[in-house]
Amino acid sequence: MIKKSTAIILFLSFFFVFPLIIEAEGKTYHVGATDLHVRSEPSLNGQILGKLQAGDQVQVFDEAYGWYKTFYNGKEAWIASQFLMVEEQERAATNDSLNDVSITATGVRIRSGPGTNYPIIGFTTIGESFSVVDTEDQWIKVDLKNGKIGWIAGWLTNHQSTTYIPEEPSAQATSDTEQSVEQTATTTTVSNEQNLNGFNIVLDPGHGGMDPGAIGLGGIFEKDVIMEVLSEIASELRQAGATVLLTRSNDSYVDHATRLRISHAYQTHAFISLHFNASPIVSANGISTHYFGPDSKELAYEMQSSLSQHVTMRDRGVRSSNFYVLRNNQNKALLLEMGFITNPHDLLTIRTSDYQDNLAEGITKGLLAYFK
Numbered sequence: 001m002i003k004k005s006t007a008i009i010l011f012l013s014f015f016f017v018f019p020l021i022i023e024a025e026g027k028t029y030h031v032g033a034t035d036l037h038v039r040s041e042p043s044l045n046g047q048i049l050g051k052l053q054a055g056d057q058v059q060v061f062d063e064a065y066g067w068y069k070t071f072y073n074g075k076e077a078w079i080a081s082q083f084l085m086v087e088e089q090e091r092a093a094t095n096d097s098l099n100d101v102s103i104t105a106t107g108v109r110i111r112s113g114p115g116t117n118y119p120i121i122g123f124t125t126i127g128e129s130f131s132v133v134d135t136e137d138q139w140i141k142v143d144l145k146n147g148k149i150g151w152i153a154g155w156l157t158n159h160q161s162t163t164y165i166p167e168e169p170s171a172q173a174t175s176d177t178e179q180s181v182e183q184t185a186t187t188t189t190v191s192n193e194q195n196l197n198g199f200n201i202v203l204d205p206g207h208g209g210m211d212p213g214a215i216g217l218g219g220i221f222e223k224d225v226i227m228e229v230l231s232e233i234a235s236e237l238r239q240a241g242a243t244v245l246l247t248r249s250n251d252s253y254v255d256h257a258t259r260l261r262i263s264h265a266y267q268t269h270a271f272i273s274l275h276f277n278a279s280p281i282v283s284a285n286g287i288s289t290h291y292f293g294p295d296s297k298e299l300a301y302e303m304q305s306s307l308s309q310h311v312t313m314r315d316r317g318v319r320s321s322n323f324y325v326l327r328n329n330q331n332k333a334l335l336l337e338m339g340f341i342t343n344p345h346d347l348l349t350i351r352t353s354d355y356q357d358n359l360a361e362g363i364t365k366g367l368l369a370y371f372k
Contacts, residue, residue: 029068029084031056032280042067042078043210049077054280058084066213066222080215083280101140101157102129102317110150114139121150128317158286158314196242196364199371202263203237203246204273204325205230209253214278216341222276223251225341229356230274236360240368256324264330270299270367271333273325276350278342285343286314290335292326299332303366310362311355313339313346336363 031052039046042064049072052058058079062069067078103124110122114136122144124130130142130152138154205226207213213222227250234244245266247259263271277284287307291300300318308315316337326333338359339346349355 027060029058029060031058031079032083032085036079036083038070038072038077038079039067040075040077042069044212044215046078049073049075052079060084066207066211066215085280099132100129101132101142101152102315103152103157108152108156110142110144110152112151114141114151116153118151121148124152196237196240196367196371199242199269199367200266201237201242201244201367202266202268202271202331203230203234203244204259204263204271205246205248206273206275208248208251211253214276214341216276216278217344217347220341220347222278222341225276225350226274227251228351229338229359232356232360233274233363236364237367240364242367256328259325260328263325263333268331269371271325271329271331272363273323273333273335275335275337277337277340279340280342282342282344285340285346286316287311287339288316288337289318290321290323290326290337291318291333292320292322292329296326296332296334299366299370300334302370303334303336303363306366306369307336307359307362310358310365311338312358313349 031054036052038049038052040049041047058068058070060068060070063081064078066081068081068084070077070079108124109120110124111118112121130144132140133143133149134141135154139151140154140157141149141151144150205223207221207223207226209223211223213226215221216225230246234246237244245262245268247262248254259273277288289300289304289307291297297318297320304315304318321335323335326335339350341347341350
């Protein structure tokens with residue numbers, strides 16, 4: 001009887017001594033920050049219930065306003081979503097920062113050796129990533145994930161050690177011919193011959209009001225940074241002849257269903273949701289375009305191609321993503337991640353007038369290229 005009582009006491013002690021994250025039918029995430037506050041409500045004003053450390057696991061049951069719901073010591077609790085990662089995100093972020101290389105152009109040839117004189121063994125395109133095996137001069141040896149090895153021109157990737165300037169730049173230099181001229185972000189005037197007259201474009205500034213979105217360096221809110229770039233984007237589109245509709249024009253909360261109703265209420269030609277990215281891995285950086293379904297895929301690639309030519313940020317490529325405003329949209333729809341507000345370089349760039357002008361120009365040119 002004494003042994004049985006002791007066992008019960010030890011069992012109960014385990015639950016009272018150690019903080020609990022209740023495991024039920026939730027999705028498992030890993031904490032990517034140290035001393036991460038656990039709060040009583042999905043807000044920075046919520047009472048701090050405790051702290052989690054990098055590597056801790058939590059079960060997530062719901063999401064609201066950029067926060068994940070879990071349970072802590074038997075109580076409902078909330079954690080800022082940008083500091084939690086699923087296992088796949090951790091693995092991708094680690095590979096991305098250590099030994100992966102991403103393709104930054106379309107129609108890139110994969111060759112059997114480090115040079116244009118070697119046979120072509122395959123093709124790849126913007127947004128694809130490979131593990132780096134070795135480098136030679138301006139060429140990168142990569143693992144093709146099928147048991148084979150190939151070589152890719154380094155100047156058509158995000159590999160930082162490969163800067164390529166042709167001895168004799170060709171007027172027909174393209175990724176397909178594996179020749180490239182160093183690109184610089186410039187702002188150009190939209191041609192009167194190609195315009196967006198007759199096109200309705202819905203701009204969807206993400207988050208707002210009680211939903212701050214991601215929280216960046218210095219405690220800056222994603223919702224506020226979005227509004228800093230919104231005006232220039234809308235203005236550039238209107239100058240090109242487009243009719244621009246906004247899902248919000250101030251710091252107000254608009255739910256997903258209302259954003260979609262606005263998109264569906266008009267003869268919308270393109271719905272563009274504007275966002276900034278965040279990551280517990282400070283080195284994560286760059287700009288990406290997201291779509292859902294085949295109807296928006298071509299538009300996504302045109303948009304990302306234009307953005308990569310106008311914005312001096314790492315090109316993270318095009319991604320098929322299951323965002324609510326994309327998968328439930330009846331119109332062509334994109335979500336733009338316009339840089340990381342948790343990355344010092346990206347954040348400084350984002351808040352410059354040059355970036356905002358070039359971003360607006362890139363978005364406009366992307367739409368022009370698609371609708372031409």
